[in-house]
Amino acid sequence: MRSRHTAVAAGAGLLLGALALGPALAPGFVLAYDMVFVPRPALSEATFGLSGMLPRHVPSDAVVAALSHLAPADVVQKAILLAIFVLAGASASTLVPGDRLLPRLAAGVVYAWNPYVAERLLLGQWALLLGYAALPLVVTTAARGDHRRLVLALLPAAIGGFAALAVSGLVALVVVVARRQGVRPVLATAVILLLLALPWLVPSLLRASSAPADPAGVAAFAARADTPFGTLGSLLLLGGAWNAETVPGGYGGGLTAAIWLLVVVVAIVAYARGRRIPGLAAAAVLGFALAALGAVVPGVLRGAIGLWPGFAFLRDGQQYVAPLAVLVAAGAGRATARLPGWTAPALLVPLLLLPGLAWGAGGRLRAVHYPADWARARTAVTADSGDVLVLPWAAYRSYPWNGGRRVLDPLPRYLPARVIVDDGVSVAVSGGRDIGLAAEEPRARELDALVRSGDPLAAPLAAHGVKYVAVDAGAPDGRLAGAERLVAGPDLTLYRLPGAVPEDSSHVPRLPVYIAWFITFATFMWSGRVPTSNLEKRSIPKES
Known part of the structure; x- marks a missing residue:
């Protein structure tokens, strides 16, 4: 019976996904902030973290590239986005004890359709949401030991990679510690997390240059208020993401926020009064504290980053609200089981209070096609590979062919070569000021002063091993005198620099990375002896 109910919850998640994505399911690619998919993605050095860049997209890019050899890349993107909603609905339904369908559906709906999902989806953070979708299963399986x-x-x-595993790993460790079964289960969980993190952890540790962590990022990525209840209230309502542009339309008004607050409070109370999962409440409290850290006590976080740059993973604190979302979903399902009149609100209120997520967030998520100029540039670079520098010197673009929507430059994934972009971002914060963060990619830092100098670029870039310069439409090209124009179109211009001298940029040693991938793959093969249908068969122990 439970398996049948989980299947129904998965089907409900599929319907929610179709409603949320809408025009994003049309042929083409959805490009929004960090969500970058390209046709025929290549398995390059950057895909595996071997190029010396921070492996932020390892192993997610490799998985997408592998799947794109089995199906068109735009189909892969849509399948992944739908899978997030399907998995969220199905996994959250396992949080509710008993065999009643409606409470389990209520938990799935609340978990799949809320401000956290909406804001992170509009940020394009599909990899984080993939881990979020399975977080209820992490909670229940960790509780079983x-x-x-x-x-x-x-x-x-x-x-999903670093961010997704950081959130899920934190929750898993807290739940295991809460079981009070001794040190061995905790150590075993920590080892599992370490083995799964190896594909991105090893290249991170082997980078020739240190990973810079600009303390200014604390203010740039701190949680912010998107409801009348301030930053902490917004986090309690599962919102509060740092980027004001990713708040869905219609969210945050006084009346709707108050009703959603009531839903959240009722869910928390219902969870607290019922059978609790060991460690879930502690994980939710800890996650909430981490989410508020950069907004409430930013000096503490800046000081921690100054001591060890690795603490920069706490800058985007709002992502750690995820365990609270698990608790709210569990409570919503249990409130539905106890209060017959709560069924309709639990199933419908999330959709009514957050209509801005529907139909591609009001058209903000829409499929487009890459221009023909880009395909011509890829053919030219494929024929004669070499480093490519992209102008204008900025990380994010607002292409006319993408409806002016902001997106991380897709060229590093689109072109079959090492592409150098300025990965330092500028973030607008309250007070009308911008916070500029330093570039992290070694080649971008090496060439930053030259590109910003205003001097001619062709000969100096060639001397630094840059063979091509790709220029967005409308950008000035007077500094590239003497370069050969290979592609000239309304959407992209590609130049080849004569006399380019290949430069030995620092690359990560291959063998340790290959070994890391093998170990992680072997770990999943070891776990694969357990039928996935058994994931929820055993009962969850009661919290003492």
Whole structure:
């Protein structure tokens, strides 16, 4: 019976996904902030973190590239986006004890349709949401203490990469500690997390240059208020993402925010009064504290980053509200089970209070096609590979052919070569000021002063090993005198620089990275001996 109910919850998640994505499901690619998919993605050095860049998209880019050899890349993107909603609905339904369908559906709806999902989707952070979707399974399997099942539950987060695994790993460790079964289960969980993190952890540690962490990012990425209840109230309502442009339309008004607050409070109370999952409440409290850290005590976080740059993973604190979302979903399902009149609100209120997520967030998520100029540039670079520098010197673009929507430059994934972009971002914060963050990619830092100098670029860039310059439409090209124009079109211009001298840029040693990937793959093979249908068969122990 439970498996049938989980299947129904998955089907409900599929319907929610179709409603949320709308025009994004049309042929083409959805490009929004960090969501970058390209046709025929190549398995390059950057895909595996071997290029010396920070491996932010490892292993998610490799998984997408592999799947794109089995199906068109735009189909792969849509399947992944729909899978987030399907998995969220199905996994959250397992949080509710008993065999009643409607409470389990209520938990799935609340978990799949809320401000956290909406804002992170508009930020384009599909990899983080993939881990978020499976987080309820991580909670329940960690509470059972079965490490094989835990590895399977962590698979979506492992695919998602650093941020997804950081959130899921934090929750798994807190839940295991709360079981009070001694040190060995905690150590075993930590080892599992380490093994799953190896594909991005090893290239991070082997980078020739240190990973800079600009303390200014604390203010740039701190949680912010998107409701009348301030920053902490917005976080309690599962919103509060740092980027004001990703707030869905119609969200945050006084009346709707008050009703949503009532839903959240009722859900929390219902969870607290019922059978609790060991460690879930502690994980939700800890996650909430981490989410508020950069907004409430930014000096503490800046000081921590100054001591060790690795603490920069706490800058985007709002992502750690995810365990609170699990608790709210569990409570919503249990409130539905106890209060017959709560069923309709639990199923419909999330949709009514957050209509801005529907139909591609009001058209903000829409499929487009890459211009023909880009395909011609890829053909030219494929014929004669070499480093490509992109102008204008900025990380994000607002292409006319993408409806002016802001997106991380897709050229590093689109072109089959090492592409150098300025990955330092500028973030607008309250008070009308911008916070500029330093570039992190070694080649971008090396060439930053030259590109910004205003001097001619062709000969100096060639001397630094740059063979091509790709220029967005409308950007000035007077500094490239003497370069050969290979592609000239309304959407992209590609130049080849004569006399380019290949430069030995620092690359990560291959063998340790290959070994890391093999170990992680072997870990999943070990866990694969457990049938996935058994993930929710055993009961969750009661919190003492």
